[in-house]
Amino acid sequence: ANGIERPRDYVVSFHYNAKVEEHHFGRSHPMKPWRLQLTKQLILSYGLEYAMDMYKTRMATSDELALFHDREYLDFLAEVTPTNLLEKEKAAGKFNFGGESNDCPAFDGMWDYARLYSGASIHAAERLVNGQSDIAINWSGGLHHAGKSRASGFCYLNDIVLAILHLLKVHQRVLYIDIDVHHGDGVQDAFHSTDRVLTLSYHKYAGNDFFPGTGGVDENGPAEPDNPGARYSLNVPLEDGIDDEQYEWLFEMITGPVIEQYNPGAIVLQCGADSLGGDRLGKFNLNIRTHGFCVEFVKKTGRPLLLVGGGGYTPRNVARAWCHETALCVGADLIDELPMHVPYRQAFEGEANGDGKLYPSLHNNGVNRHVNRNNNAELKKLVAKVLTNLRYWKG
Ligand code: VJV
């Protein structure tokens, strides 16, 4: 040893194709793929690429996508353009495109964009399956709303479902955890009739007043007789304004027993950053270290781990959170002052943008703080309700 190298505790791999950054959902659409460029620049500025295996990933092929998605839907995605969308009115309606909601626009390059983020998740899962990585990261993935033949909530292809299908080739049980502020409905639905995938989503829940409207605490998988998947969907519905202390407590109280009792062979963690304070769509009050606490907690269980991104609509904070979480994976402590040479450093400077720090308070002295509508007594009851399901598990 030359005295500089040190043994790394986990083999971490990073799966990415920078072409995803170039895509645009359209003017003022909240989903901004260039947040991934900001994320990667922070990661490179801190030198984290030297502590990971860096892979440039390829697009997923139609055959790979057809493991979950309908061929007819895939053909539609491949053909639809901003100009021919109107002619395809019938198919568009069927596949939840266009309409008055502009959540899933048919933008130029959409098919490439969706195949790129899916290819990265599939490749990341393959690395875990082969035992080449302990932790595999794809910040461009995590598009948890897409269905078998349906686009939804900024998601066209469900890279998470595709990755889990690969993990199931070698693992009897896969645990899916979702800390995006939205309910992970697409993943939950895909596996609602199997006990080999347990889905656990933490999210804001307000019925029809918050997208996608599902994810109540009693939604635990179809209770039809003989459905092996019943009780294997867990939901933790939350109110606006949840704070760091409450979230960490909840996450530990629920995720801890779930991992212990379910004993998964691999874990997929969707790290949607719209659960941070100051997000454009989410209304939680979480700071970056609390978001990262979830990653650290799951990492410490020592199981093969796939980390994917997801939502996150205040790009500078998305980049901060995912950079911090990349560092947690490789076991690095990062200094709070952002490196001087980070490109677009202005995006992180000034009082409103976090003063050039990696870990600014996302509460901004109360300016961005949302009223906390969660009370501890209710949260206690919620934990008890969620954990009731575990008593019905066999084995
Ligand atoms: O709430 C909805 C659906 C509507 C119809 C569409 N209008 C614009 C908003 C209300 C009922 N959709 C949500 C979808 C959230 C998806 C979250 C995805 C993830 O984070 O979980 C994973 C990546 C929603 N909230 C906000 C918007 N849509 C929104 C969409 C826009 C927009 C502003 C807000 C689309 C285009 C433009 N502005 C220009």
Ligand code: CA
């Ligand atoms: Ca969630």
Ligand code: ZN
């Ligand atoms: Zn979200």
